Amino acid sequence: REPGLPPGPPTVPLLGNLHMFPTEFAHYKFTEWARKYGGIFSLKMGLGVVVVLTDVAAVKELMDKRSGATVDRPAMHIADLVAGGLHMVFARYTENWRTLRKTAHAILTPQASARHLPIQQAEAMQLLDDILRQPQRAPRYETPETTAFFIAQHKWELVLEPGATPPVDLIPILKYVPERWAKWKRDCATTRRLQRDLYFGLLDETMEKLRRGEENGSYMEEILTRQEEFGMDREITGYLGGVLIEGGSDTTSSYLQSLILALTTYPEAQKKAHAEIDRVVGQTRMPSLDDLDDMPYIRAMILETHRFRPLAPLFIPHATLTAEEVRFIIPKGATIFVNACEQPTQLYDDPENFNPERYLLTENGTKPGVDGSDLRPTFPFGVGRRICPGIHLAQNSININAMNLVWAFNFSPETDEEGNPIKLDTFAYQKGILTGPCPFKCKITPRSAEKVEIIEREFLEARDTFAKFEFGLSPEDKEFVAKSRMNRHQV
Numbered sequence: 393r394e395p396g397l398p399p400g401p402p403t404v405p406l407l408g409n410l411h412m413f414p415t416e417f418a419h420y421k422f423t424e425w426a427r428k429y430g431g432i433f434s435l436k437m438g439l440g441v442v443v444v445l446t447d448v449a450a451v452k453e454l455m456d457k458r459s460g461a462t463v464d465r466p467a468m469h470i471a472d473l474v475a476g477g478l479h480m481v482f483a484r485y486t487e488n489w490r491t492l493r494k495t496a497h498a499i500l501t502p503q504a505s506a507r508h509l510p511i512q513q514a515e516a517m518q519l520l521d522d523i524l525r526q527p528q529r530a531p532r533y534e535t536p537e538t539t540a541f542f543i544a545q546h547k548w549e550l551v552l553e554p555g556a557t558p559p560v561d562l563i564p565i566l567k568y569v570p571e572r573w574a575k576w577k578r579d580c581a582t583t584r585r586l587q588r589d590l591y592f593g594l595l596d597e598t599m600e601k602l603r604r605g606e607e608n609g610s611y612m613e614e615i616l617t618r619q620e621e622f623g624m625d626r627e628i629t630g631y632l633g634g635v636l637i638e639g640g641s642d643t644t645s646s647y648l649q650s651l652i653l654a655l656t657t658y659p660e661a662q663k664k665a666h667a668e669i670d671r672v673v674g675q676t677r678m679p680s681l682d683d684l685d686d687m688p689y690i691r692a693m694i695l696e697t698h699r700f701r702p703l704a705p706l707f708i709p710h711a712t713l714t715a716e717e718v719r720f721i722i723p724k725g726a727t728i729f730v731n732a733c734e735q736p737t738q739l740y741d742d743p744e745n746f747n748p749e750r751y752l753l754t755e756n757g758t759k760p761g762v763d764g765s766d767l768r769p770t771f772p773f774g775v776g777r778r779i780c781p782g783i784h785l786a787q788n789s790i791n792i793n794a795m796n797l798v799w800a801f802n803f804s805p806e807t808d809e810e811g812n813p814i815k816l817d818t819f820a821y822q823k824g825i826l827t828g829p830c831p832f833k834c835k836i837t838p839r840s841a842e843k844v845e846i847i848e849r850e851f852l853e854a855r856d857t858f859a860k861f862e863f864g865l866s867p868e869d870k871e872f873v874a875k876s877r878m879n880r881h882q883v
């Protein structure tokens with residue numbers, strides 16, 4: 393380790409710390425190392441340097457204040473091979489990334505996101521109705537586009553998984569191995585084809601709808617109509633559509649699963665959330681987004697879920713464009729991880745437990761009397777110029793769904809044969825850059841017959857909102873949709 397670099401675990405010749413880099417649940421190992429080496433520590437990866445930040449003052453300084461220097465992503469040859477540098481999440485700091493980012497911002501502002509509220513609300517209604525009946529939607533998993541998406545996504549996650557492909561970014565000569573000896577190259581080519589078939593197929597469908605004057609207000613329509621202004625050609629537009637589907641697919645749903653896991657495990661918190669929503673919304677109508685202003689506990693519960701089990705515990709790694717000094721030297725080209733999972737006891741009281749009340753005591757949930765001003769409520773969505781562009785859309789969706797779920801249901805643990813509650817493991821989470829709970833069992837019961845009736849009624853009323861998005865459904869899907877929208881008493 394060169395002098396001036398942040399401290400870190402002892403290195404061995406040539407490899408540095410490469411041999412000890414965790415291949416799964418890296419955030420836990422990083423937390424352990426942070427406790428030993430401090431809130432800014434480094435790992436030597438052969439010649440490269442990885443810096444891990446858990447110190448919130450350093451995160452604010454380096455990632456937010458000096459965001460121009462930390463806007464890059466580390467080299468990811470595999471991602472480039474699959475998406476030609478057009479996958480916004482992994483794109484380096486290039487002209488293409490700037491075009492993607494500018495366009496994404498324009499179509500995902502708070503005002504633009506508000507235009508998507510009707511379909512988000514309708515989808516949230518569908519979720520309640522699905523839970524009452526059987527959890528399926530889109531209109532269902534068997535819908536060809538949905539199946540195609542999950543197949544492509546699974547392949548993509550497999551090639552991105554650390555260890556699944558040779559370390560081409562560290563040993564670049566591996567890039568030149570001929571395809572017949574490199575299965576990973578064939579896997580990348582298949583993933584590329586699957587993604588392109590889906591993205592450009594959907595793009596053509598949207599163009600066709602526009603041509604026929606059958607718009608539904610989707611953000612892809614907006615991009616297509618303003619393509620020239622944004623400087624977007626067909627290629628880059630297709631990839632933006634793809635990344636937005638990806639960004640919006642399992643993020644919000646994993647978040648809601650973490651919320652349900654927490655409410656099931658912490659009945660006291662659930663009781664308080666129920667009491668507040670009953671006081672503000674009552675029994676005879678559904679919650680609406682405006683109600684949130686009067687519900688400090690539910691707002692705290694939403695923030696606490698992000699803190700308790702962050703969806704992206706290490707965000708997505710950034711990289712430095714210039715050498716920077718923040719207590720230590722952070723060299724040019726260093727990869728930077730922010731460990732959102734580490735919650736030091738100096739900052740938080742009882743960080744292991746789910747306790748929304750901490751956000752009622754201080755804005756950032758820190759202990760009273762401790763300076764938490766380096767944190768901010770949008771922290772779960774990342775830092776600097778790479779902060780999640782879908783934040784407003786995601787927050788609307790989380791807010792509506794969290795309120796709806798609390799209003800509608802009781803969540804309780806499953807019971808064994810003797811009627812004893814089965815303890816849930818709140819650490820059983822999936823591997824990956826984005827994580828969510830492993831499948832778990834709990835009982836979800838409607839809180840009253842009156843509420844069931846309201847859900848069924850409102851779901852049927854959302855029919856028209858859905859209809860605009862149900863372009864080109866297969867006959868099987870049409871039949872499925874028609875059946876699911878029938879009045880319950882007709883079924």
Ligand code: HEM
Pocket residue numbers: 480481482493635636637639640641643644647703704707708709710772773774775776777778779780781782783785786790
């Ligand atoms: C619970 C919901 C979500 C959470 C917690 C979340 C969180 C994040 C985080 C932590 C990052 C990395 C930021 C960084 O590198 O510092 C990110 C990036 C990104 N997110 Fe989200 N996200 C969510 C939903 C969404 C949605 C709904 C969309 C799309 C509509 C989206 C699109 C993206 C994109 C495109 C990036 C890459 C940005 C870039 O590298 O320039 N996300 N998100």
